[in-house]
Amino acid sequence: MVFAFDTTVISDHSSELLDGLLLTVEVAALGFAIAALLGLPLALAGRSQSPLLRVPATLWVGLARGVPLLIVIFWLYYAAAQEGLFSLTAFLAGALSLGLTGSGYMSEIYRTAFSAVPSGQREGAAAIGLSRWQTFRLVIFPQALRTAIPPGMNVFVMLLKGATLLSVIGLADMFYTAKLVAVNEFKPFELYTAAAVLVIAVTLVAALAAGVAERRMSKGVRR
């Protein structure tokens, strides 16, 4: 039997799929922004000499990386609402779940990036009378950010993949749309392939954008 790959079913539903893709990218982007913002204070707290900061940060990072995304999603979307704690839209619950999970990974990435800045930079900054905070903000962070971009991009891709799980809480993302069409048209192979290709395409674009950003920011920094 010759297997026929039916491209018409994809082109017929391309606008729905692209709408779904847009939503997937949006929720992943918001999730990533949350992860990148939360990760920074977490990384700093994790490097602090004070156990009062270090211990909670370490716990958070462990939890964020250890608890499966699906559980975070269910917890934020269903469990919290059921207990009357708060209720979020599927989009917000999704972005927040991705953000919380991603924060653990981003924190580790920042930490590694901070330690990659040679200790002489800190000393050079201290020697001209910069405070610790100035040293961090003006000398360490700008150099570390550059190292953090490629692995940070990996986290974005991870969240993009994770975003496909959000169809379980009814977010009409790309995977949700693909599943719907697949069931109606009896063409699961075509539609899931299309979905996979779209995710890969976005991933590639993201990687390219990261490359450009990294080159822009690496002005003068090359070791």
Next chain:
Amino acid sequence: MSASTSSLLELRQVTKQFGETTVLHPTDLQVERGEVVCVIGPSGSGKSTLLRCVNFIAPPTTGTIVFDGEEYRPPKDHRWIPALGIPEEQRLTRLRTQVGMVFQQFNVFPHLTVRENVALGLRKTCGLGKKAADARAVEELGKVGMAEKAAAYPEQLSGGQKQRVAIARALALEPKLMLFDEATSALDPELVGGVLQIMRDLAAGGMTMMVVTHEMRFAMDVADRVIFMDRGGIVEQGTPEQFKSPQHERTRAFLKSINHG
């Protein structure tokens, strides 16, 4: 006023430990205004540590440092609530703006242009505006022959040029004391002379300096006093003339070893 308080810098029983190991044994030292002190000694003898204690980049474990009439002691351990250490930290920050330091590895900021490297301290610790800081930076760069490179990034510079930038960055803050930690050791031989000349000019201009160096010619020419360190302590000190016939066997052995490459 007693003689001791008129010194620019005084170390009283300063020690430095890393964990269990003592890297600097109790050390007393006075540096007068305008004096050039060269510190020599084998690798690992504590020369860098001594310098880094002076500006608290590596805070001493015990002892007192008096700089320009102000006393500084080892900062307390505020491990649990680091914010409590801020006032002490601010005081040390003000000390550091008065003490310039030049490192073996330059430690210029690779993500900033040459001008920004020099302007940064002027803006953040002297409170100059961007325009004024940039103008002062270029002026300062001119003094070390680096004005044309103001817009370059450090990666485009030779080691000697990077070190000139680092010197300009320190001098821009008009320090009362300059610390040089093997400023020429990482340079290609042909670039050493230029940097040494800047240091000679600085000394001739009356700058108070502590210079860790292996350049014995420089030390003999420029130093008012030479200090020989070994195993975490000062073994012997005196004028360059006195160092031509050292008192201690360890000093003789060291001088012999460096003279024979």
